Amino acid sequence: MVAQTFNVIQTKAVPKGTPEFEEKREALLRTFADKVPKEYYIPQDVIDNPPQDVSNLATTFGILTPQQIEITEQYDATGLAQAIAEKKYSAVEVVKAFSTRAIIAHQLTCCLTQWFPDEAIEQARKADEYLEKNGKPIGPLHGVPVSIKDHMPIAGTYSSYGYFGSIQHDEKDSQLVRILRNMGAVFYCKTNQPQSIMHLESDSHWGRVLNPYNIHLSAGGSTGGEAALIAMKGSALGVGTDIGGSIRGPSAFCGIYGFKPTSYTLPMKDMLAGTFPAELNILCSIGPMCRTLRDMDLMTKGLLAAKPHLEDPRLIPTKWTGLETPTTKPLKIGIIHNDGFIEPQPPVKRAVSWAKERLSDPKYKDLVEIKDFTPYNASEAWSLIRRQYWPEGGKLMVDHIEETGEPILPLSAWIWKDAEAGGMRTAADVSTMRGERDQYRIKFAEHWNSQDVDFLIGPCFVGPASAHDTAFFWTYTSLYNYVDYPGVVVPTPIKAEKGEKYAENYQALSDACSSVKQLWEEGDFEKAPINLQIVGRKYHDNELFGALAVLKEILGLV
Known part of the structure; x- marks a missing residue:
């Protein structure tokens, strides 16, 4: 009888590099595997013949104890902190439960x-x-296990940009990790992300992250490992970054909560090993990914209470009132059915209709006033942002990836395709880009004001989770990075169903819209969860959470 080895399910492997690269990659994976006790291995037949939906499998192997199942399933992070403080569980019991469930989820x-x-x-x-x-x-x-995205430095661990040549050992915590540690957080794992941290699918030298609800779909990116882990209940609270949808996309793909703040709200000091040219014009944000509204509020409140702006002068001093922020009622909410560029796929349309119906209930007329809303020129924003992500034409990233023999993955090539032709841009070019960005932002604000709304509710993505290697169009999230507005994604009861079809009167809004329809017709998205995105004005993060407190009952949020 051959002894079982440690394996992970891969429905579609990432492309192979040179033999030398594959040898180094295999050594890295073997080092990880050698740490895992054999009693935590799941059965080989599940690896070889997995079901399409693995979201509830973790408890079926006899690896987790009844208490560990209770700890990982019955509490959000706020509840865990309270249970540990009241000594219902020890912090050691809690971290053992989540560590064990995390390695099963992996x-x-x-x-x-x-x-x-x-x-x-x-x-x-x-x-x-x-x-x-x-x-x-x-x-x-206190004692709450917190999972961390791979590129975020934790003292004594490694970080990377999602490709082999970028791996480095970190001697000290990044600012955010240090604050979380001072809040009592316990760190037990780091999570997978894409090559270059710039895909809406998390595929790297570690492998491809699968969606727990349908393993033939993406878990999203760039914080896809976090999203999958939280959906699998291997984490109650994680941290993601977002420069194009990297918190909101994976949170939506996996049916969890995620918050992208306005830039320079939460601390990002020492978060990347080097500078990122995209941030000359498009700033990244960092934020929580979790199971409940109150956990997003808890993490944000704790991080800002540490006054991180005193250490990093880029940050805007912010007093957090969060879910307790008073609001003017009724809230004026714009409903986005499509962005004028891409018509969402059928289950997303159903989710928007579901939310509109709930918000239209007469019993809520004193709380909300709704009207249809179309964002300003989403196709222009998508064209501009794709070029502005890569002012160096992507060449620096290509060179760094290829120097170890690692292959360029399909979605890497896709995202810098528009910028590649322009090559390395001059300082004058980058300045012109900023002018284009600022003019767009002004027009976007004017358009918003003309429609007289306080907040928006609409799609997070063109569809549910995408099939592997097809997450091409991030327009519903990247738009709000371009204008730098805060956004939260929240679960709905809607899931993708087999056999759903586009409306008979569908008319393509663009070539991209036609491509999205074709992807729907070619794919199988059954059981994929559908989230919605709620957006507020720039620097109105507190007001956004005040609105969430009002919407909680209406939309059945937790």
Whole structure:
């Protein structure tokens, strides 16, 4: 009998590089596998013949104890912190439960890049000792396991840009990680992301992340490992970054909550190993990914309470009122059915209609006023942002990736395709781009004002989770990076169904719109969850959360 080896499900492997690269990649994967005790291996027949939906498999292998199932399924991060503070569970028990569930989730979805339960248990033991000695928790996340995206430095771990040549060992925590640690968080794993951190699919030298609800679909990117892990209940609270939809896209693909703040709200100091040319004109944001509204609020409040702007002067000093922010009622909400560029696929249309129907209920007339809304020139925004992501034409990234023999993945080539022809742009070119961006932002604001709305509700993506290697059009998220407006994505009860068809009177809004329809007709999206996106004005992050508190009951949010 051949001994079972550690494996993860891969329905579509990432392309292979040179033999030398593949040898180094295999050594990296083997180092990860060697850390995993054999009692945590899932059955080989599940690896070889997985079901399409693996979202509920973690509890079926006899690996998790009843208590570990309870810990990982019955609590959000806020509830876990309270249970640990009340000594219902120890921090050690909680981190063992999530570490175990995380490694099961990884075998089913390829969501992790690093897994360090021993170090996490030691952190948790110190938290338990602190609570016993002082009679109070370290902070609002006392003993709560928090998962972290691979590129974010945690002292003693490795980080990367999603390709082999960018791997580096980190000697110290990034600012955000340090604040979370001071809040009592326990770190136990890092999660998978795309090559270049710039796809809406998380495919890297670690492998391709699978959607838990349909493994033939993407878990999203660039924070796809986080989204899959949280959906698999291997994490209650994670951290993502977003420069084109990298929090909101994967959160939507996997049916969880995600928050992209206005830029320079939450700390990003030391978050990347080097500078990123895209940020000359398009700024990245960092934010929570989790199971509930109150967990997004909890993390944001704790991070801002640390006054990170005193250390990083780029940040805007912000007093967080979050879900307790008062609002003017009725809220004037614009409903986006399409962005004038791409008509969403059928289940997304159903979700928008569902939300509009709920919001139109007469019993809520004193709380909300709704009207249809079309964003300003989404096709122009998409054209501009795709070029402005890569002012160097993508060449620097291409060179760095290829120097180890790693192949350029399909969605990498896709995202810098429009900028590649222009090559390395001059300072004058980049300045002109900024002028184009600012003119677009002014027109967008004028258009918003003319429609007299406070907030928007609409699609997060052109469809549910995309089939692998087909996440081409991020227009519904990247638009709000371009104008730098905050957005939250929230689950709905809608899921993609087999046999759904476009309306008979459908008319393509663009060539991209026709392509999206073709992708729908060629794919199988059954069981994929559908989220909606709620957007506020720039710097109105608190007001956005105040609106969420009003919408919670109407839309059945948790």
